[in-house]
Structures are given as C-alpha cells and as structure tokens.
Amino acid sequence: MTDLLTIGNTQLHNRLLTGTGKFYNHKLMKEALTQSGSQVVTVALRRVDLNATGEENILEDIPKDMILLPNTSGARTADEAVRIARLARAAGMGNWIKIEVISDQKYLLPDNYETVKATDILANEGFIVLPYMSPDLMAAKAMQNAGAAAIMPLGSPIGSNRGIRTKELIQILIEEMELPIIVDAGIGKPSEAAEAMEMGAAAVLVNTAIATAKDPVEMAIAFDLAVKAGRKAYSSGVGPTTTTAQASSPLTGFLG
Amino acid sequence: MSFYDEYVKVKHYPFDDFFSTITTQDVRRVLQKERLHTEDFLILLSPAAENCLEEMAQKAHQRTVQHFGRTIQLYAPLYLTDYCVNKCTYCSFSIDNDFPRRKLTLAEIEEESKALVKMGLRHIILLTGESRLHSSVDYLCETIDVMKKYFSSLSIEIQPLDTEEYQTLVAHGIDGLTVYQEVYNEEIYKQHHLKGPKRNYRYRLDAPERGAKAGMRSVNIGALLGMDEWRKEVFFTGLHAHYLQRNYLETDIALSFPRIRPNLGGFQPKVDVSDKNLVQAMLASRLFLPRAGMTLSTRESAELRRHLLPLGVTKMSAASSTVVGGYANKEHTHSQFEISDKRSVAEVKESLRELGYQPVVKDWEILTHSS
Numbered sequence: 284m285t286d287l288l289t290i291g292n293t294q295l296h297n298r299l300l301t302g303t304g305k306f307y308n309h310k311l312m313k314e315a316l317t318q319s320g321s322q323v324v325t326v327a328l329r330r331v332d333l334n335a336t337g338e339e340n341i342l343e344d345i346p347k348d349m350i351l352l353p354n355t356s357g358a359r360t361a362d363e364a365v366r367i368a369r370l371a372r373a374a375g376m377g378n379w380i381k382i383e384v385i386s387d388q389k390y391l392l393p394d395n396y397e398t399v400k401a402t403d404i405l406a407n408e409g410f411i412v413l414p415y416m417s418p419d420l421m422a423a424k425a426m427q428n429a430g431a432a433a434i435m436p437l438g439s440p441i442g443s444n445r446g447i448r449t450k451e452l453i454q455i456l457i458e459e460m461e462l463p464i465i466v467d468a469g470i471g472k473p474s475e476a477a478e479a480m481e482m483g484a485a486a487v488l489v490n491t492a493i494a495t496a497k498d499p500v501e502m503a504i505a506f507d508l509a510v511k512a513g514r515k516a517y518s519s520g521v522g523p524t525t526t527t528a529q530a531s532s533p534l535t536g537f538l539g
Numbered sequence: 540m541s542f543y544d545e546y547v548k549v550k551h552y553p554f555d556d557f558f559s560t561i562t563t564q565d566v567r568r569v570l571q572k573e574r575l576h577t578e579d580f581l582i583l584l585s586p587a588a589e590n591c592l593e594e595m596a597q598k599a600h601q602r603t604v605q606h607f608g609r610t611i612q613l614y615a616p617l618y619l620t621d622y623c624v625n626k627c628t629y630c631s632f633s634i635d636n637d638f639p640r641r642k643l644t645l646a647e648i649e650e651e652s653k654a655l656v657k658m659g660l661r662h663i664i665l666l667t668g669e670s671r672l673h674s675s676v677d678y679l680c681e682t683i684d685v686m687k688k689y690f691s692s693l694s695i696e697i698q699p700l701d702t703e704e705y706q707t708l709v710a711h712g713i714d715g716l717t718v719y720q721e722v723y724n725e726e727i728y729k730q731h732h733l734k735g736p737k738r739n740y741r742y743r744l745d746a747p748e749r750g751a752k753a754g755m756r757s758v759n760i761g762a763l764l765g766m767d768e769w770r771k772e773v774f775f776t777g778l779h780a781h782y783l784q785r786n787y788l789e790t791d792i793a794l795s796f797p798r799i800r801p802n803l804g805g806f807q808p809k810v811d812v813s814d815k816n817l818v819q820a821m822l823a824s825r826l827f828l829p830r831a832g833m834t835l836s837t838r839e840s841a842e843l844r845r846h847l848l849p850l851g852v853t854k855m856s857a858a859s860s861t862v863v864g865g866y867a868n869k870e871h872t873h874s875q876f877e878i879s880d881k882r883s884v885a886e887v888k889e890s891l892r893e894l895g896y897q898p899v900v901k902d903w904e905i906l907t908h909s910s
Contacts, residue, residue: 305609327902328904329903330902339901367906387788387789
C-alpha cells in the first residue's frame with residue numbers, strides 16, 4: 284500500500300520538505316536536494332534574481348522535478364506577504380506559497396494574526412497556501428477556515444536546532460486538525476525528524492540542519508531515512524510509553 | 540523614551556575598576572552561558588578576555604553559521620554628493636577642507652547605476668555628505684526613482700532626518716538606514732564636531748530609533764573606533780543595538796566596526812585599535828547579540844577581511860568607490876576615506892567561495908506601493 288501525502292491536489296510520496304537557504308554553494312545545495320529524495324523545496328523570493336543567469340540564479344540549481352514552494356521571508360505584515368506571493372507567481376514559480384510573516388527579528392517568531400489574513404487573501408486568489416505558524420489550535424483553525432492547504436507549526440525558533448520544544452502543542456494540532464501538519468523549523472537532528480513523524484506529523488521541513496552540516500549531502504540522506512523510519516513507526520502503531528515500570532504484583536489478581 | 544536615558548545611566552560607570560576584577564575564570568563562565576546579559580558583554584570586552592579569544596571565536600563562528608548560514612551579503616556604496624555643512628576633525632568631507640565639491644545629476648546617477656549593475660551588485664547604500672540643501676529628501680526621492688528599476692535593495696547613509704522624512708524615504712523604497720554615532724562619549728563627541736548640525740549629539744543618537752519608527756527594515760549603527768577607549772565605545776554600541784532590538788522587534792539591527800582611516804585632514808586617532816582589539820570587539824558583540832547583522836567595510840585590507848570573515852560577519856561591501864561619481868568615471872579622485880580592499884567584485888566573490896562562503900548579491904525585493 285502506498286502511503287501518500289496530499290497537499291492541495293498533489294500527491295507526494297516523500298514526506299521530507301527541504302529548503303535552499305544557508306548552503307555555502309549552489310552545487311552542494313543541488314546535490315543535497317537531489318539525494319534527500321524530497322519533492323518539495325522552499326525558496327525565498329527575496330533571494331531569487333530572475334535577471335541573473337548561471338550561478339547567480341538560485342532557481343537554476345534546484346532539481347527540475349521538485350515542486351517549488353516559494354516563501355515570503357522578509358514579510359512583516361500580511362500586505363507584504365501578499366505582494367511577495369504575487370511577485371513569485373508572476374515570476375513563474377507556480378502557485379504554491381509558504382506564508383512567513385515575521386515581525387520579530389530577534390527570535391524570528393511568526394505573527395499568527397497577520398498570517399491568517401494573508402492566508403485568506405492568497406487562498407482566494409487560488410494559491411496553495413502553507414502557513415508557517417506558532418502552534419496554536421485556534422490560529423490553525425482560523426487558517427484552515429481561510430483556505431490553507433496544510434499547517435506548518437514551528438518545533439522551535441528558525442535556525443535554533445533545538446528540536447521539538449513545542450511538542451505538546453503540535454500533538455494537539457495533529458489530533459484536532461484535518462489538514463496535514465508539517466513541522467517546520469527547529470529540527471536539528473534526524474532523530475528529531477523521526478520524533479515528529481512518530482507523533483503523527485504528515486511531514487517535516489528541514490533546512491538549516493542540512494545546509495549547515497559538515498557534509499550536507501550525507502545529512503540530507505540521513506534526514507530522508509529518519510523521516511521514513513518515523514513515518515513507518517507511526518503507521519505501524521508506536522506502543523504507548525509509561526513513566527513507571529509495569530507492576531509485577533497485580534493489585535486485582537485476587538479477583539481471579 | 541530614548542537610548543540617551545540608558546547611556547546616561549552607564550556613562551560614568553567605573554569601567555576600569557570593573558575590568559580589574561575580571562579573571563579568565565569569569566570569562567569562561569560567560570562562555571558557558573546560553574544567553575548573555577549586559578554585564579556578561581562587558582566581561583567579554585575586558586582585558587582578561589584577551590586570553591580567551593580563540594574560544595570566543597569558535598563560539599561566535601558557530602552562532603553565526605547557525606543563524607545566517609555560510610552566506611555573505613554583498614553590497615556597494617554609491618556616493619551621491621560630498622557637500623557637507625559640518626566641521627568634523629576626522630573627515631575629508633569637512634566644510635573647511637577646500638576641494639571642488641560634486642553632486643551627481645540624475646543622468647549621472649543612471650550612469651553609476653548601470654556601472655554597478657554591470658559589476659553584478661543589487662544592494663546599494665546611498666551616501667552623501669551632510670547638507671540638507673544638497674542632499675535633500677526631494678533629491679533622494681528622485682534618486683530612488685531612478686535607481687529602483689536597477690536594484691533590489693536601497694539603503695541610506697546621510698545626514699540624520701526627522702521621523703516623517705524617513706517615512707517619506709521608506710514609502711519611496713528605501714529599506715535600510717545606517718547612522719554611525721562616530722563616538723558615544725558625549726564630551727569627546729563635542730570636541731570633534733566643531734560646527735554644524737552634527738554638533739547635536741542627541742539628534743544623531745536618536746536617529747536610528749527614528750528610522751526604526753519610520754519603518755526601516757534594517758538599521759545599522761556603529762562607533763568610529765579610535766575616537767575614545769574602544770572597550771567603552773563598543774560596549775555603548777552593543778547597548779544601543781540591544782535597546783533597539785528590544786523596542787523595535789520588526790527591525791533588523793546591524794553593527795559595524797569602522798576603524799579610523801587616513802583622510803585629507805591628516806587626523807590622528809586618540810586610541811590605536813589593533814587587529815586584536817578589533818577581533819575582540821566583533822566577537823564580544825556577536826556573542827552578546829547573536830541575531831544582529833555585522834557589516835565589514837573596505838576600510839580593512841583584503842588580507843584582514845579574509846581573517847575577520849568567519850568571526851561573525853554577515854555583510855560586506857565589494858569593489859567600493861568612496862568617490863562621488865567613481866564607478867562610471869574613474870578620473871574623479873577625492874574620497875571620504877581611503878579604502879584598503881581594492882579587489883573587484885569577481886575577486887571578492889571568488890575569495891568568499893574559497894573560504895567556503897556563498898556570496899549573496901540579492902536578498903530583498905523592493906516593495907513600494909507602486910510595485
């Protein structure tokens with residue numbers, strides 16, 4: 284049985300989403316993206332120079348079979364996110380958009396209020412909208428109502444590599460939301476990607492941990508394997524964990 | 540609310556007494572911490588911390604790669620005019636330096652823009668002397684209208700303006716503001732800024748805050764190292780950045796560490812800031828402010844820039860001309876200060892790649908309401 288992830292009308296067989304930031308050269312980025320098996324890659328529109336050719340144009344070094352997920356990095360308001368999204372579509376980057384509205388340059392935490400507004404506008408314009416957000420059930424529901432195609436809660440702040448610190452809140456989203464939950468940001472190690480998948484996340488997005496690894500290509504492969512392992516564990520039913528050992532002398536044994 | 544209130548609280552702090560109590564142990568303890576407080580920052584600026592520069596460098600490098608990746612943003616300065624109404628002891632543009640002043644016409648700005656685009660640059664900082672007559676907001680708006688079809692990001696380093704004036708420039712497409720306080724020590728500031736509006740210490744000190752209020756995406760501050768004891772000056776700069784980060788979450792705050800360069804007036808710095816001192820200043824600031832941008836200018840030599848790069852730098856200028864009209868026309872020669880790194884853009888990019896860094900020429904898209 285094939286285990287497919289549906290976003291919008293697209294079916295994906297790979298549950299690792301990747302990014303293009305922070306690599307120290309494009310050649311290495313291309314190789315890491317290819318080896319990761321990932322089918323969706325996010326790229327900041329602000330970094331795309333459509334007039335440039337060769338090495339200066341990041342799009343030329345993204346494997347052609349990947350789905351582009353342009354992001355609105357740099358947007359501080361819904362209005363800026365909307366304009367960046369339109370520029371991306373006009374530039375021929377497809378109709379998927381990851382909304383990033385960040386008005387805090389210190390921790391880079393997303394602004395859920397503005398993100399809901401941008402989701403509403405862009406979904407109405409026919410975009411496949413994937414909002415990046417702080418894990419909050421009510422905000423996620425508002426984004427779903429506004430037409431989001433998936434929800435991307437953060438595991439911990441962007442680039443922090445601190446792992447899934449928002450675990451309880453993400454677990455609630457996984458339980459309560461119908462949309463796919465894609466854990467984005469904060470995943471520093473393959474084991475943490477596996478952890479997110481075991482929790483029932485539909486996918487994870489990993490960029491910094493791959494791009495800044497000593498060997499980004501090998502790290503991309505490690506993440507691919509971890510995501511697959513975590514997904515398989517989830518599908519096959521991870522056993523419940525307990526904090527105490529099972530009692531060896533049952534208290535109700537006398538009942539026979 | 541102003542950073543001045545915070546400056547006043549610390550300006551008479553007994554720095555030397557504090558430094559004399561700091562040991563290598565204190566520095567190592569700070570290096571174990573996840574988040575640094577003001578006092579930790581001062582410990583990293585102490586003479587005792589000179590024994591721990593390698594440990595500081597390793598940690599600063601790691602923090603920088605984590606937050607910014609192995610990428611360096613490249614930009615170029617464009618000098619629009621060298622008319623200036625201030626009399627400052629250390630600057631070639633000072634009003635009493637007698638040389639033929641220039642102001643680029645819009646046609647010349649177009650020529651300079653084409654030359655810069657040809658060099659492969661997309662982020663430009665516009666510089667002027669400080670003259671409200673020659674570098675007026677209207678002139679800057681006309682300049683922006685010419686330039687925004689060529690570039691992805693335009694910022695300014697000009698005379699300080701009022702909040703409303705900054706707002707006008709932001710609405711036109713300016714996204715970044717650089718204002719160096721030059722020297723935070725208020726008494727020394729008065730000794731070097733002899734005439735003109737620049738004598739107003741407070742108006743300049745509050746300019747970064749006015750820029751942030753006006754919606755500038757990034758604000759770059761700095762002290763001209765060599766004007767006073769560098770440990771104190773770097774401490775005040777870091778506090779200023781911290782103040783701005785705390786109060787203006789939306790704004791990207793960046794720091795520069797310009798050292799005084801030879802110039803037309805033959806000014807001698809009060810304090811000699813060695814390479815080692817510069818390194819310590821950068822490392823302490825990076826560890827105190829892990830998310831702040833850090834700009835390295837062509838004031839430093841190519842060789843030194845190579846070594847400084849991994850210590851926390853996120854942006855650097857390439858192929859800079861500090862001469863008005865210097866890109867399209869090489870015969871203009873009078874510069875604000877002498878640059879040390881005279882390599883071409885291609886050479887700078889190649890050397891970045893050799894060091895394992897990706898040169899980034901475009902990292903924004905001008906979003907004015909007309910776009």
